[in-house]
Amino acid sequence: MHKILAIASLSFAVTAAPRIARAAQPLVGDPEAGHKTFQQICSLCHSNQKDTIKIGPPLYGAFGRQPGSYPGFHYSAALVNYGKTGNTSTDNTSGQPITWQVANLQVWEAGARNMIHGTKMSFPGLKTDKLRNDMIAYLQTLHD
Amino acid sequence: MRPSNVVFACVRSGTIALVAFAAILTSSAVKPAHAVPAFAGQTGYPCQQCHIGALGPQLTPFGRRFKLNGYTLRGGEGLASKIPLALWAQFGFEHYNKSQPAAGLASNGGGIPHEYGTNNDGGLDAVSMFLAGGLNEHVGAFIQVTWDNTAKQLFEDNTDIRVTDAVNYFGKDAEIGLSFNNAPGLSDPWNSNYVWGYPFIGTFLNGAISPNASPILGGGITQGNSYGVTGYTLWNDHVYVDLGVYESQAPGMLKLLGEGYGPGSATGAEPYVSATYQWEWGNNNIHLGGTWFHARYNPVSPASSNGSDGSFGHNTYDDLVVDNGYQWMGDDDVNIFTIDGWYDYEKQDLKGSSNFLAPAYLLSSSQPHNNLQEFHETATYYYKQTYGATVAFDTIWGKENQLLYNTGATDGSGSASGSPNSTYFIVEGDWVPFGKEDSLFRPFLNMKLGLQYYIYTRFNGAATNYDGYGRNASDNNTLFLFLWTVF
Numbered sequence: 225m226h227k228i229l230a231i232a233s234l235s236f237a238v239t240a241a242p243r244i245a246r247a248a249q250p251l252v253g254d255p256e257a258g259h260k261t262f263q264q265i266c267s268l269c270h271s272n273q274k275d276t277i278k279i280g281p282p283l284y285g286a287f288g289r290q291p292g293s294y295p296g297f298h299y300s301a302a303l304v305n306y307g308k309t310g311n312t313s314t315d316n317t318s319g320q321p322i323t324w325q326v327a328n329l330q331v332w333e334a335g336a337r338n339m340i341h342g343t344k345m346s347f348p349g350l351k352t353d354k355l356r357n358d359m360i361a362y363l364q365t366l367h368d
Numbered sequence: 369m370r371p372s373n374v375v376f377a378c379v380r381s382g383t384i385a386l387v388a389f390a391a392i393l394t395s396s397a398v399k400p401a402h403a404v405p406a407f408a409g410q411t412g413y414p415c416q417q418c419h420i421g422a423l424g425p426q427l428t429p430f431g432r433r434f435k436l437n438g439y440t441l442r443g444g445e446g447l448a449s450k451i452p453l454a455l456w457a458q459f460g461f462e463h464y465n466k467s468q469p470a471a472g473l474a475s476n477g478g479g480i481p482h483e484y485g486t487n488n489d490g491g492l493d494a495v496s497m498f499l500a501g502g503l504n505e506h507v508g509a510f511i512q513v514t515w516d517n518t519a520k521q522l523f524e525d526n527t528d529i530r531v532t533d534a535v536n537y538f539g540k541d542a543e544i545g546l547s548f549n550n551a552p553g554l555s556d557p558w559n560s561n562y563v564w565g566y567p568f569i570g571t572f573l574n575g576a577i578s579p580n581a582s583p584i585l586g587g588g589i590t591q592g593n594s595y596g597v598t599g600y601t602l603w604n605d606h607v608y609v610d611l612g613v614y615e616s617q618a619p620g621m622l623k624l625l626g627e628g629y630g631p632g633s634a635t636g637a638e639p640y641v642s643a644t645y646q647w648e649w650g651n652n653n654i655h656l657g658g659t660w661f662h663a664r665y666n667p668v669s670p671a672s673s674n675g676s677d678g679s680f681g682h683n684t685y686d687d688l689v690v691d692n693g694y695q696w697m698g699d700d701d702v703n704i705f706t707i708d709g710w711y712d713y714e715k716q717d718l719k720g721s722s723n724f725l726a727p728a729y730l731l732s733s734s735q736p737h738n739n740l741q742e743f744h745e746t747a748t749y750y751y752k753q754t755y756g757a758t759v760a761f762d763t764i765w766g767k768e769n770q771l772l773y774n775t776g777a778t779d780g781s782g783s784a785s786g787s788p789n790s791t792y793f794i795v796e797g798d799w800v801p802f803g804k805e806d807s808l809f810r811p812f813l814n815m816k817l818g819l820q821y822y823i824y825t826r827f828n829g830a831a832t833n834y835d836g837y838g839r840n841a842s843d844n845n846t847l848f849l850f851l852w853t854v855f
Binding site: 262272 | 411412413414417429430433434437441442443444445505534541543605648650651700701805
């Protein structure tokens with residue numbers, strides 16, 4: 225009986241976890257190479273572990289997350305607003321909440337401040353398409 | 369003053385042409401710059417991404433990570449990303465509070481380079497060429513060769529060849545690597561040791577006068593008389609360990625190049641152990657580390673066929689160093705503040721140099737057991753990675769040793785008391801107009817204009833009449849105006 229209750233509780237906990245909208249997209253690059261890029265560059269400011277905030281929010285679960293929405297991290301108003309309404313030039317929406325996907329991540333990773341003026345992320349960007357796509361592929365693997 | 373040497377070789381390999389030069393240098397007092405535009409071209413990032421003050425050479429957290437990953441990160445495009453070469457030149461003007469004694473002139477057999485006088489000299493100090501970059505995703509190098517324009521000699525400078533990988537062990541990400549280099553401490557990524565610590569610039573000009581005592585890591589062992597390998601890892605962004613061994617250059621190589629041993633010829637492998645813990649929160653990062661280095665030498669002997677002689681005993685050095693550092697990389701690089709420093713305790717067992725049964729040319733120490741300690745701390749502030757100010761404090765102290773320190777020199781470098789104790793401050797102001805994301809002709813145009821002032825409160829054992837010939841510590845206060853150009 226206790227085992228059944230424990231299993232039921234665990235199942236409830238899993239299903240009760242925040243749902244992350246994640247499009248079923250094929251990997252756009254090499255996630256192993258992206259992991260190395262993460263170690264060389266992104267890990268200075270971001271963690272790939274759940275619930276670990278560094279200078280930036282954790283990248284675990286970032287793919288499919290609404291921009292500016294990780295609880296407990298103090299985002300710029302610019303990025304929060306972007307998450308709420310999108311940007312028609314990068315997201316093809318009309319003022320609806322958006323999530324990080326391949327298309328907008330490719331622009332973001334090329335230079336965050338060129339995409340969203342006023343964002344706190346000062347890193348000048350990953351310099352090549354391959355680096356960006358590999359990094360996105362790695363992000364696509366960082367989920368439950 | 370450090371002897372140094374270089375090997376002559378010419379190798380062409382793949383897309384990288386490697387050229388090294390051979391030369392002999394008898395003394396070198398400068399620490400040439402090592403901010404390298406070739407890296408900026410290779411990565412596509414501006415110099416400020418890796419360097420404090422957009423030219424450094426202090427490293428940002430990103431710069432340390434670039435070094436630990438073996439200089440292999442790429443991302444740059446165009447011609448700049450394909451040329452692993454860079455050139456650095458230093459111009460300087462130096463003024464002593466009181467002119468050096470005439471005995472220091474080269475014409476009188478002193479240490480002042482030819483063509484220079486006892487005060488107020490200036491000109492081209494030095495030029496360095498760098499071969500720097502990644503060969504592939506695992507192998508990279510930073511190789512520097514420097515021309516001392518005051519002594520008219522070429523010498524091997526910082527050399528660091530790395531093989532690295534990003535891995536995962538004990539459930540956490542880590543970097544691992546091997547560093548083949550030519551000085552203990554050169555593999556270290558922080559600016560809190562003798563190799564990479566402040567002052568980042570000195571001058572070849574008027575190089576006769578400087579404190580006559582320095583722990584072996586800060587003066588005896590040089591990039592020219594040593595070589596070694598270390599294996600390192602940075603685990604989970606927190607724990608750094610670096611283990612290695614060093615050796616003296618072989619007698620044949622030193623003879624071929626007419627170079628000296630420095631502290632002597634190593635009797636075996638010299639172990640080097642270093643460990644550091646770093647942690648970060650927000651825009652702050654702190655590190656605290658320790659290093660142990662052990663070296664055993666046969667003393668230098670002019671009468672020996674191989675230049676060293678251990679038949680009357682050996683000299684042993686043990687250094688224990690504690691280093692520290694703090695960086696505030698705040699508010700979009702508008703205001704950056706750093707602190708770096710170290711404390712070194714060196715135990716010296718100079719049996720080889722204090723044996724009174726030995727020939728006179730081997731006798732250079734009054735007693736076998738000595739110690740030397742040094743405390744060094746630096747604070748730097750940069751505004752918009754362009755305007756910098758630095759204050760440093762250094763004090764050296766240890767056991768008196770008449771034979772070792774009281775040389776009787778009349779050129780201002782002696783110590784009448786036989787004491788090694790010296791204390792000084794350095795203040796510096798810098799202007800670095802380039803090296804940013806939007807700088808003109810990035811990454812090829814880089815410069816630093818600076819003004820540095822040494823203030824000695826104690827020199828070679830005393831504040832007044834330290835050499836027995838009436839020279840005071842404050843007479844050696846030095847104003848140094850310099851210009852770095854790197855492209």
